[in-house]
Amino acid sequence: MIKHKDIASHSMYHSLESNLNNKFTLTCLLLLFLLPLVLLHLQRRRRQPKNPNLPPGPRGLPIIGNLLQLGPLPHRIFKTLSDAYGPLMHLRLGQLPTIIASSPHTARAILKTHDHKFCSRAPVVALRRLSYGGLGMAFTPNNARWKQARKLSMVELFSAKRTQYFKHVREQEVEALMSTISRARALGPVNLSEAFLCLLNNITCREVFGWRASGEGECARSGFHEMVAEGIALMGGFTAGDFFPTLERPLNALTGAHARIERCFIEFDKFLESELDSRTRQAGPEDDRDDFVSVLLRLQEDPSLDVPLTRDDIKALLMDLFFGGTDTAAATLVWGMTELVRCQRAMRRLQRELREGLGEGEKxxxxxxxxxxxxxxxxxxxxxxxxxxxxxxxIPRECTEDCVIDGYDVRAGTRAFVNVWAIGRDPKTWDDPDEFRPERFENGDIDYKGQHFELLPFGAGRRVCPAVTLGEAIVKLALANVVRRFDWEPPEGTRREDVDTEEAFGLIVHKKSPLLLVARTPSY
Known part of the structure; x- marks a missing residue:
């Protein structure tokens, strides 16, 4: 007869054996993943020149390199490191040799001097999938398709004529925003983060498809907004497979990144297919619509194109329009209002200019x-x-040919980031860089369209954003109306200087918490 003590001992033995087996299995799996990385690391070291003159940078750990130093806000970490190691810095992020440019001089080297060698996009997993394998314009490698997509965008989609054509859309949607704020302010603080995002989604939908994302006369969130937000979140992040390309599939499968990206792609593709099918069925000699979808479908029939415009090309361009056209301007408007409400002097000066310039209530x-x-x-x-x-x-670039920058070797295959945030906060270029002081631009010498490397919100060179003029018009129009129509204050109990500026990192950096402000009728 087996005693209770024997049963307990037997059970403990099997429990211990099971734990040991589980640990052994996990260890084996870990070694299985790490072994190829170790072998590749050793092989790469043997192939590299013995003494490459790389830019300075912090030493990394074996296998993972400098990944642990990134943190939740990489641009701030990169600036801190660049302050110590210099304006051109070398890191190793997993398997990826990486350089960070953090000054106007080094940005010019990448975006202008060696632009032809850094013109290709780095193969980021989410960007590649959501751009239909590298089609469209924003995320495409430097090839014939990208050159044609860029030409079509500049001539057909974002030309001065096309921007002017949609002027009434932007003005109508800003009026709808004003009405929405007027209703919402009676209920308490207004969520401007939500309001601006809805504004941009409505403008983009009308310019692309000819219909609004919100209900008629409203500026409110819909299911469409959620779909776009998920795509933008995915495109702004990095997966484990991005840092270890040779193990991309298993790593992204284990972390769930692959499934999440695929779900988003399928949902958006289904939506775009439905819109294109509907538009194709309605097409005819009496269809005189001139939105972006109509323009692209007409171009698809153009036999003079150097590269045929496929259905996937069109869908990739539409992805570019949504992911690039909504978040950029919405985030800028939120940050602009955040800084203005924190700096009462600047807010009052802008309100005075707008109200006196048009008259108090005349328009x-x-x-x-x-x-x-x-x-x-x-x-x-x-x-x-x-x-x-x-x-x-x-958006990260990839060096396609060996080159030398400031005497340092940069190898083909190196990933390049231009830290435009650090450039904008450089005390060597800007007095009191952390102070919001619009007057610093009074002389008008510096612009942001890619010619002045001290200010690069839209990039420069071949990859400069082609929609600068359109984005500029939306931001100025919305900001002017919101500031002129209402007086703005923080919620009760919050001082102006305490309105937070904490960031949420992504392809577009947003204010981490929604901007909630009290809108009051101006006293004039």
Whole structure:
């Protein structure tokens, strides 16, 4: 007969044996994943020149390199490291040799001097999948398809003529935003983060498809907003497979990144297919619509194109429009209002310019034709871009040929980030860089369209954002109307200087918490 003590001992033995087996299994799996990385690391070291003159940078750990140093806000970590190691810094992020440019001089080297060698996009997993394998314009490698997509975008989608054509759309949607704020303010603080995102989604949907994302006359969230937000979140992050390309599939399968990206892609692709099918069925000689979908479908029939425009090409371009067109301007508007409410002096000066320039209530809204009359508005927008560039590290590039920058060797295959956030906070370029001071742009010498490397919110060179003029018009128009129509204060109990500026990192850096402000009728 077996005693209770024997049963307990037997049970403990099997429990211990099971734990040991589980630990052994996990150890074996870990070794299985790490062994290829170790072998690749050793092989790469044997192939590399004995003494490459790499840019300075912190030493990394075996296998993972400097990954543990990234933190939740990489642009701030990169600036701190660059302050110690210099404006051109070398890191190893997993398997990826990486350089960080953190000064106007080194940014110029990558974006202009060696632009032809850094013109290709780094193969980031989410960007590659959501751009239909590297189609479209924003995330495509440097090839014939990208050159054609860029040409079509510049000539057909973002030309001055096309921007002017949609002026009435932007003005109508800003009026809808004003009505929404007027209703919402009676209930308490207004969520401007939500309001601006809805504004941009409505404008983008009307320009692309000809319909609004919100209900008629409203500026409110819908299911469409959630779909776009998920895509933007995925495109702004890195997966484990991005840092270890040779193990991309198993790592992203284990972490769930692959499944999440695939779900988003399938949902968005289904939506785009439905829209294109609907538009194709409605097409005919009497269809005179001139939104972006109509333009692209007409171009698809153009036999003079160097590269045929496929259905996937069109869907990838539409992805670019949504992911690049909504978040950038919405984030800029939130940051602009955040800084203005924190700096009462700047807010009052801008309100005085807008209210005196158009008269107190003589015109219900500021129109785009009025914007050139407001120089301080332009300075506020520039200062917002300096302190809060939407894409703080720009979209990563990949070096395709060996080159030398400032005497340092940069090898083909190196990933390159331009830290435009650090450039905008560089005390060598800007006095009191952490202070919101729009007056620093009074002389108008510095602009943000890619010619001045001190201010690069939209990049420069071949990869400069082609929609700068369109984005600029939306930001100025919305900001002018919101500031002119209402007086803005923090919620009760919050001082102006205590309105937080904490960031949430991504492809576009947003304010981490929603911007809630009290809107009051102006006293004039």
């Amino acid at each position: 219900p809204v500021v129109e785009e034709n009025d914007l050139e009359r407001f120089p301080y508005l332009k300075q506020v927008v520039k200062e917002t871009f300096r302190m809060h560039p939407p894409s703080v590290l720009l």
